[in-house]
Amino acid sequence: MRFVERYNGSGLILDVERLIYEFRGIQNIQIFETKSFGKMLVIDGKVQFTERDEAFYHEMLVHPVMMVHENPRRVLVIGGGDGGAVREILKHNPREVVVVEIDENVVRACRRYVGIDRGALDDERVGIKFEDGFKFVRYCNTHFDVIIVDGTDPNPVSQVLTSREFYDCCARICEYFVTQSQSPFVQSEHFKSIYRNAKFKNKAVYLGFVPSYPHGLWSYLIGSDVRDIFIDLEVLRERFEERGIETVYYTPEVHVSAFALPRWVKDVLSK
Ligand code: AG3
Numbered sequence: 001m002r003f004v005e006r007y008n009g010s011g012l013i014l015d016v017e018r019l020i021y022e023f024r025g026i027q028n029i030q031i032f033e034t035k036s037f038g039k040m041l042v043i044d045g046k047v048q049f050t051e052r053d054e055a056f057y058h059e060m061l062v063h064p065v066m067m068v069h070e071n072p073r074r075v076l077v078i079g080g081g082d083g084g085a086v087r088e089i090l091k092h093n094p095r096e097v098v099v100v101e102i103d104e105n106v107v108r109a110c111r112r113y114v115g116i117d118r119g120a121l122d123d124e125r126v127g128i129k130f131e132d133g134f135k136f137v138r139y140c141n142t143h144f145d146v147i148i149v150d151g152t153d154p155n156p157v158s159q160v161l162t163s164r165e166f167y168d169c170c171a172r173i174c175e176y177f178v179t180q181s182q183s184p185f186v187q188s189e190h191f192k193s194i195y196r197n198a199k200f201k202n203k204a205v206y207l208g209f210v211p212s213y214p215h216g217l218w219s220y221l222i223g224s225d226v227r228d229i230f231i232d233l234e235v236l237r238e239r240f241e242e243r244g245i246e247t248v249y250y251t252p253e254v255h256v257s258a259f260a261l262p263r264w265v266k267d268v269l270s271k
Contacts, residue, residue, distance in 0.1 A: 080150035083117020
């Protein structure tokens, strides 16, 4: 059997052994066993992760923002019900992680059939709320050191998470913010609008490689109204050492170089 995800006239093909699980609720959730990428979560026809490369994505989503903060204690995750991001966050030893996931079925399915959280979702410091992320930040009056948005491609359920109002609410309650910001190559309109709507005083885009996402090149946006986004390599190296973090993709050197954007990516953002 073959799984295909299409993006405007091109796409991804993965051979699959079988469909392990499927549930149609507010989103269509599927879990496949693939031939060469391990288990794979697909939501509404789009690959969310494969076991083989999910660490590339989750590490680059989480570590840059957690590393620029000298002591991230309270962290909010919007989306991320599979627990991959939470697993990486716990490597920084925070005091509390709040996960706000709109679709309970994602958590249930991933816990039962995949387990990339490796127990992180059951950690006593982690609390999960099944509610709308936008409503949560809008009415939230506590402060977070870091907010991490791990959403799906903009669709009727998730597009509010790329709106100006959403980013403004986040800016009000956190020091540092990060969101995945789609493929600059095949989703340049989404990528651009995320960049425009995120009106943080300081902001920057960085890139990473995720083979199972549209053509492999993925982007992230980091922002802060109150703090600097760029930290010296020496400081990053010290922190990385001190925190004793083990990774397969992220290193302090990768962190610094990820912010170097190809000319065409800069052009997409400025036009
Ligand atoms: N969220 C971002 C996945 C986007 C992939 N897009 C696509 N395949 N068209 C990933 C959630 C993993 N925690």
